[in-house]
Amino acid sequence: MYDDAFLERLETRLRETLPQWGLSPEAPLRLLTISENATFLGEDRNGAPIVFRVHRPGYHSRDEIRSELAWIQGLRADGVAATPEPLAMTDGDLLGGFEDGDDWRDVVAFEFMSGREPTPGENLPAWFRTLGAITARLHGHVRAWAPPAAFRRKNWDFDAMLGDRPLWGDWRAGMGLDEAGRAVIQRASNLLRERTAAYGSEGRRYGLIHADLRLANLLVDGDRLGVIDFDDCGFSWFMYDFAAAVSFMEHEPFIPELQEAWLSGYATVSPVSADDVAMMPTFLLLRRILLTAWVASRSEAPMAQAMGVSYSVGTVELADRYLMAHG
Structure with a gap:
């Protein structure tokens, strides 16, 4: 599943959805991480980084994904924790997606957050x-x-x-x-x-x-x-x-x-x-x-x-x- 052909197909399909966020299909885009989901790093029209999360099918319903985003928005609105903002598409919706063969893959976008992962070698x-x-x-x-x-x-x-x-x-x-x-x-x-x-x-x-x-x-x-x-x-x-x-x-x-x-x-x-x-x-x-x-x-x-x-x-x-x- 995680071979080069699979990842190339995901990137191609994701590129086709970029206009939903007002971006060109030719905008910079590269794989960032892959585990349960695949995350890609892109850029907006001003060159600012954007993170796209491509969901694996069959795990969360669309209502569950929207609920996750609602909690994140609530946390941000109340200043509870530093966490990236979900980014809406041009139609105002936070949840996009694309067909991938017989599957549907949901896609969400977040602002990029700077920083590095803490490691056991530090304090x-x-x-x-x-x-x-x-x-x-x-x-x-x-x-x-x-x-x-x-x-x-x-x-x-x-x-x-x-x-x-x-x-x-x-x-x-x-x-x-x-x-x-x-x-x-x-x-x-x-x-x-x-x-x-x-x-x-x-x-x-x-x-x-x-x-x-x-x-x-x-x-x-x-x-x-x-x-x-x-x-x-x-x-x-x-x-x-x-x-x-x-x-x-x-x-x-x-x-x-x-x-x-x-x-x-x-x-x-x-x-x-x-x-x-x-x-x-x-x-x-x-x-x-x-x-x-x-x-x-x-x-x-x-x-x-x-x-x-x-x-x-x-x-x-x-x-x-x-x-x-x-x-």
Whole structure:
């Protein structure tokens, strides 16, 4: 799927839609990143950069995409977080698209945000303290915000992650998992189900979250920490946002330090209860197993290929540790 011919076809189809934004099909355009969706970097008539996101088919409905954009506009209007502005087409609509064979691909455009991804080699705890405060403001906004009547986003509860209706596939298909490893993860998954059910999903604990505040979706520019890519935003536990923030590095020894920094930043905006803190290891493993399913179900994606078997093996080790500590 991710070969040169596929990417060339996407670029050709996207070029054909550029007039919807008042741009020439010959305007500068190049692939920026590809994972779930493909993002392209273009330029407006004045040479200012624009980011186009081409959605993969069959994941979000058009109502869900419009709802994501509505939340972003709400956050920007209320000055909650630094995040790029969605850019409208010439007819005022924010959502375009094109036919791609038998599929329809939705397209949205955003202003370009400067910055770079923070890396583990720098002072991550300081950035995670900032991120904790930003996350608390996002959560506070949700609790007060009145979404549009047609607002629709996915519900990231246990069943949608690891249960009977997994949105990202079955973790049991994880690369390199053997029968013994599956048994360990299954025991841990059973405990995760029990603990999330006991914690509950009442209003102070559960609501609309970004759900993917990992390093790749953060942009550092001077003292500013920008937040991008709300594509996975949905309804889930507020404290799950930390687990998503440490995606693909859950096993690293510095995670407790990042958690402490994130919580200290969060507490400058909103209180965190002892019950919330006690649930963070549960959400961390929940995210790790969910990503193990993602890697298995998106095996053609470059990032999934890079994670490979070692990620599944590491998930078994984390699940075993969790069982020893909480089982």
